[in-house]
Structures are given as C-alpha cells and as structure tokens.
Amino acid sequence: MTAQTSTPQIPPVARDTAKKWWRRGGNDLDDTKYNWTLTIVLIVLSLAVLVPLYFTVTMALKTSAQAGTGTGLALPSPLTLSNFAEAWELTNFGRAALISAAISAVTVGGLILLASMAAFAIAQNWDRKLFRYSYFYLLAAMFIPFPVIALPQIKFMSIVGLSNPVGVAILHLLFGLSFNILLYSAFLRSVPTELMESAQIDGARTMQLFWRVVFPLLAPMNATVAIFAFLQSWNDFMMPSLIIANPQWQTIPVVQALFQSQFSANYNISFASYLMAMAPTVVAYLFAQRWVMSGVTQGAIKG
C-alpha cells in the first residue's frame, strides 16, 4: 500500500537533493521512505513459497537412510548427488524431457502462428459476416473445458492414430487458441489502421502485410503468449496422461505419477525426480520474468 504517501508539496529541486545514493535504481519517483515493516512481513510470508521448495531441494540431496526418518526439516548430511542419477535412469528423464520439449515447442510455435494469423484475418475483415461469426465460433471454446469433451476426443484421437505426443500438442494448441485470438485481436484493434493502409497502398499483398508489418508489431505480445503457452503445455498432466497410450512416450509430469509406486518410500529419489521436473520451468521463468510482467502491464494500460 502506498500508505505513507509523500509530501507532494516538496519542490522538484528539493526532491532531487533528497535522493540518496541508496535510492538509485528504485523505480518510484515520489519521495517516500521504504516501508520496512511491510518488507519484513513479505519476507516472512515468502516462506510459504520457499519452505516446500526447501524440502524439495534438501530431500533430493539426502541419503536414503536420512530421507526415511524424521520430519524432513534437517539439512542433508551426508550430502549426496547420486539421487539425481538414479532418478534420471529410473524415470528415463532424458526421453521424457525430449518429449515434453517437443510438445511445448509445437504448441508454442503453432499457437503464435495460428492465433496471430487468425486475429489478423478477423481484424482485416471485421465488416464481413463470415469472419465475425468465425471469431465468435473460435471464442466459444473458452467455455468448453477439456473434461467435457475428453471422452469422445480421446476416442477420436485413437481412431485417427494420434494417441501420442503429436495429438497432445495439437490439443494443447487448440485449447489455447480462443484465449490467444482474443488477446491478439484486442492488440490489433489498437494498431492504427493508417499503418496497414499505407502498406497496402505501397502494394503489399495480404501475406506480405502480415509478415512485414503486423507480425513484427506483435513481437512483445508473442513473448508473453509464448511464456504462458510453454508453462501450460510443459506442466500439463491431464491431457498427456489420458491421451498418450504408450507409457514410454509420456511427458515429465506424467512420468512422476507413473513412478510413484516404484519411488515408494525412497523420498530422496522421488524428490530428486521432482526437482528435475521443476528445474526447466523455474530456470526459464527466472530468465523470462521481465517479459511476463511487461506483457501483462502493457495489456492493462491499453485496456
């Protein structure tokens, strides 16, 4: 809360001199003191996030003997790294990671391409009934959660020979389509029409207009869409577990469930496996987090 808001009467000059070296880099321009109480409260609250992760990391580094006893709170002693090797081999982590990565890549690439093209076509032809109806037709899917059509869909996928990672990628893509067409359409509506018109006068055909003008404009949106689509696709358990028939082709989250019985009471090995399952998205997030926030705030300011 910007509770202790400032002394707005301070003239600009005084404001500048009041700026201390330790305030540099802060992105707020007004002259309030840091709210230390709130900072400490937040640090304490962040334990709610960090404690489960602490357990995951420390458990993964313990020996079987230590992992099987006590509350799990203790630090690992002795420390061992062999759990990772064992979990890797047991779950065939390499293969599962490759399959998960392939599904996410197809989902993200396909989604960006299909959703942005569809939104562009709709925005260009908004005055034509067929396009308007198609838009609402595609948006309607936001009301259809996967469980509703799971039974016939899974049957259909097996009939057409897509009870495999390819099928999962197609469905991830299609279930993400509605929301992202909505997102792109909202963005395209804010693009000045003069920009498109001048390109058309210069003789750009529709495809050129899309690739040279529209698609580059969408770049910041694409980053946000890609991050969220990747997270959803990579972490999904429901669809791959129901659609992929062969357990050898399962994704990372499903593999965790498949090996529950074999992990049994070996918490150190199962937690090493969980940690490896978490690592890719956590690392990706730490690199990409600035786009997550910037994309969302851009949307908010426009809306």
Place this chain on the structure above:
Amino acid sequence: MLLPAVVLFTIFITFPAVVGMFYSFTNYAGYGTWDFIGLVNYRAIFSDPRILGAYTFTIGFSLVTVLLVNAIALALAIALNAKIKLKAGLRSVFFLPMVISGIVIAYVFSYLFNTTIPLLAQSIGIEALSTSILANESLAWLGVVLVTTWQAVPGAMIIYLAGLLAIPDDIYEAASVDGAGAWRQFRSITLPLMAGYVVINTILGFKGFLNAYDIIVGLTNGGPGTSTFSIAMTIFTGFTSGDYAYQMANAVLFFIITVVLSLVQLQVIKRRGVTL
C-alpha cells in the same frame, strides 16, 4: 489465414463434442452396440450419490478456493506494489508457484501433510494435527484447497498487479493530501478501481478450479473414500467402467453448469463496464 484455425478447431473440438453429446442419449458402453434411451442417463445422474458428491465437493472447493486466492492475491499485489525493499526479488519468489507443475507440487505437499506436519504436531503436542489431514475424510478437502491456492495465487496476483499499475499515483497523493488514511484509500480508491479485475480473476479462477484434476490426483487421488473426488475425475471413469454414455451425460451437464456460471459472471462484468 483464418482457415487453418477454423478447420483444425472443427475437426478436433467441435466434431468430438457433437459426437459425445449424441452418445449421452444412448446406452453406449464405450464399445459394442448401443440403443437410444432418451434422457435416462440424465435422470439417473440426479440420484447417483457418487456424482452428486463430486459436484458438491468440486463446487464447494472452488468457492472456498476462489475466495482465498482472490483475498491473498489482492493483498500480496498491493504489498508488492508498495514501496518495499527487495521488490524485484520478492515478486520473483511469490510468482514461482505459477511455473511449477501441479502434480509435482502436490506430491511434495503430500509428504509435508503426511510426514512433516504430523511429526511436528506430535512433538509440540497439537492433537488436531498429529495425524495427516489427507487421511481424514472430513479434512482432506482443506489440503486440496491449500495446495490449489498455493499454486493459483501468482496468476491472480499478476492480473491485480497489472491493474494496480494502471491506477495513477496522483489519485493517492490527492487522497492523502485530503487526509485519507491507508485503510480509507484502500476502501475508496483501490477496491472500486480493482473491482473489474476481481471479476476477471473470479471467472478465470472458478473456471479452472471446477476442472480440478492434477493436484487432486497427486494429493489424495480422490480419497479418502470418495471425499475429494472431483467432477473431472468422475467423467474420466467413463473410459474404464463401461459407462461411457452415462459419463458423457455427466459431462454435458457439467458443460451446461460451466456455461451458465460464465454467462452470469460475464453479465456482472458488463454491468461493471470492464472490457477483457
């Protein structure tokens, strides 16, 4: 350029949906022959304790979780938007649950619920927590609520933070010049301006929680008994238990409920004058 999206969509979503709806009026077991039986499946659902139980659990769990998630996310967003130290670091930490797979986090929490908390409670002497809440038929749902909340807060928080950033600072400055305290500013500025975002988060949250599956599978697998069996889980039993058509009727009913709820919420949005 619109064609690929529409064609793929029709083949993979519309077509199965129509076929499934058709079968809900039959006695198809998932294999073999079938006959039309009209609305028999639908009528049977209303006297099936297993399905009614799943609806009660899922809707109740969703309501509680939506309330919790929104309260926590809004409070955290306001706090993380205030003038605090370590702002970037704290934001990163609070966003983290969003990027972790639901089933994986459920497995981690099931260890905490089953081992750590009971042992700690025993050593301190708290009787109520000395056995795992996941093994208690009347408390297991709380575990599901907690873990789902843990994972869902960041998503709602991002939307709230985006909303907060769109509120110009001058409003707060003017209010504090007029002598409004922190609580008053929250009541009279933040809350009304955030109302639209509350509605968006409620809709998105509710939609997600009604389809709860991953976390429950990892945490309780529907148990103990069937106390945390969700709607999605009952529908999926249609594969293995030979009641394909019956569960399809269940799915259609679930679809109608989802649509009605969404339309009601959208109506609220419209009245608020918020655009998505």
